Amino acid sequence: MQVKAITPRGYCKGVVRAIEIAKNAQNEQQPIYILGMIVHNQYIVDALKERGIQTIDIPGQTRLELLDQIQHGTVIVTAHGASDQVFQKAKNKGLNVIDASCLDVIKTHDLIKEKLNEGYDILYIGKKGHPEAEGAISIDEKRVHLITSKNDIQMMDPNKHYVMTNQTTMSLYDVYDLCEYAKTILPHVTIEKETCTATKIRQEAIKNMEEDIDIVFIVGDPHSNNTQKLASIASEKKEVHMIESLDDLNINWLKGKKKAAVSSGASTPTYLTNQVIEFLHQFNENDPQTFFKQPIDLTKILD
Template sequence: MLVKGIVPRGYCKGVVRAIEIAKKQAHQETPVYILGMIVHNQYIVNALEDLGIQTIDRKGKTRLELLDEIDHGKVIITAHGASQKVFDKAKAKGLEVIDASCLDVIKTHDLIQGKLNEGYEILYIGKKGHPEAEGAISIDEDKIHLITSLADLKEIDPTKKYVMTNQTTMSLYDVYDLCEKAKELLPFVEIEKETCTATKIRQEAIKNIEESVDVIFIVGDPHSNNTRKLASIAKESHHCDVYMIESIDGIEIEWLKDKNYAAISSGASTPTYLTNQIIEYLKQFDFNDSKTHQKPFIDKTKILTQKGA
């Protein structure tokens, strides 16, 4: 099978930074916890637990609430960032705080705080319940408004002055559409787009895949917003089958029947090892030769060792 590995793909700089920060805390006598998934990939979470670093994550619970489950030791703030309230509560409990926040997320927080200090309210385009959006909104829940759709935008008071920004992993196309609508509806709005460069160029690469491709695989965890956005853009932009899978184990042989040209990409928190394994498997795959159907073993020791492509 002809296979195209989309470049760039896999780990972004924020994910690499967060993983390296966490790895430095391996096998310590003092308990080390991560407040939520360090990045949205279960393979990475499992690999860090093998190093003695425990992830505290409960569906529906905020970072502030998760802190109630940690009484001593070290706590790592994930790449998605957290509000100052989380840092303050952790320190008040006597925990040592290790900040693995993505620098792009910190930049957005600084922008938000600066604009609040200038008297603006904030329109924040994001996904409800996502930890990055949670951290941003909690800076000031009265003056920061979560925008998930046009319907939310229509509820905004048009007499106030706003700055509109966004979760860094949102679709740049969705952000553009909502920003344009905001300019139509709100006379006193300024736009500060904060989609990170890694997200932007990955999404553009997906949209620009050549039309001769007849199947697209997006590799990543279903928790990962940027991975889901890549799959969504692929489905909207191309008239071929698109599958989102976590690893090689997710491939169904029947999906490959009558397929000749596959494109592979992955979310910014997907281990490069997992994506490369899929690429090599598909290169040797022949639907008519059952000997090529056997999937290789996933070596979990390689999950944390490789960077993006």
Template sequence: MEIIPVTPRGYCKGVVRAINLAKKTALEYPNEMIFMLGMIVHNKYVVEACELLGIQCVEEKGKTRLELLDKIHSGVVIFTAHGISDEVYQKAIEKGLIVVNASCDDVTKTQIIVKEYLEKDYEVLYIGKKFHPEAEAVIAISDHVHFIESKDDINQLPDYPQVMVTNQTTMSIKEIYSIIEACKAKYKHIVILDEICNATRIRQEAIEKLTDTDCLFVVGDPKSNNSNKLKEIALLNGIPHVYLIETSNDIQKNWLEGCDRIAITSGASTPTYLTNQVIEVLKHYSESNELLHLDIDMNHLLD
């Protein structure tokens, strides 16, 4: 059995920055209550590790960042890597909170681009995932930003004189391509700005280059959009068995039966420590036909 660790994998620069800011904040404000507005990155183990530092995650399904902010009355608030709207930022200041902005630079760049085109009287079509915090922050910028999740959404829009199309940074390249083509077919005066971040793009391209692979494990949180997209791309690429797992202990022995080439990748918000455990377990299995059960040392999750 051949074990193939796919490169690149693990934390992207935006996640590294967010985690480092969280650790720095915990050190700088030992006497303050510290909150993160939603999951700092979409990985529950990273969130749990932050909670051990005294950082409380404020999250509730179906609640916007603006609504979640109502639950924080004092102390420090950390805005997550997914970006934040101006409205939420201003509300936090008005509440007298100490603000730490861990927004990814690529996400912030997309917001700046959207604002620039709005100033030029463009209508902005934003391709994203419904209820994702990154999309939420962009849609909140203006009523002239229109959320697009599928080609059907384009058909509901009027014939605007000038349109700019952009997207959530963690989308699938193939997924947005068909939507962009539909936008181009409808609008004559259109500007296309593909904002899939480089970390997402190169991870997706690495999966597309896999050949003769029987099985792929994507290590990531079910809430991680970029991890889910890696799984989708692998299936579209013809890999017969693809599993999204959170840790090595999710692996089931029957998944490995008849597999000669097994690849491992991970989402951009997945700790390298967890991915390395998956590689270790699979290598051990290839030599012994037995699965290891590994404990998770929380001290290594923010490395």
């Protein structure tokens, strides 16, 4: 089968940094916990658990609430960032705190704090319940407003002065659309788009893929917002399947297909994406011997 491995794909610099920080934490005060998923990929969470690093992640609980589960040792703040309240609470509990926040997320937090001090309210385009959005909104829950749709913008006071920014992993096309809409109904809004470069170029690569591709596979965890956005953009023109790994690939999807494209979210291990690419390369729908899938080796996830 013909395969187009779309580039760039996979790990961004923030994910690489967060994983390295977690791997290097083994000599820190024991036990070691991660406050939520270090990045949104269950295979990475499982691989870190094999190294004795436990993830504390309870659906519906904020980072501040998750801290109640940790009484001593080291706590790692994930790549998604956290509010100052989280860091202060961890320090008050006597925990050793390691910050693995993505530098682009920190940049957005700094922007929000700066503009709040200048008297602006913040319109923050993000996904409700996402840890990155949670951290940004909690900077000032009264003056940082979560924007998920045009309806949210319509609820804003047109007499106020706003700065509009966004979660770094949002679709750059969705962000552009919401920003342009805000400018039509809010006379005092300033736009400070914060889509990270890695997210932007991955989305543009998907948008501009070759016309002769029959099927697209986006490899990544369903919790990953940037992975979901890649799949959404690709689905505008192509048949798309979002899979966590080769295990999820259904052979029936490939019947009658000549050329497949593969990309992956910014938190997807290269090993998992390469497994998919290698399988597709050797696949021949007329040869059942090519249907065999290699098992996943958890020891290679963090390589």
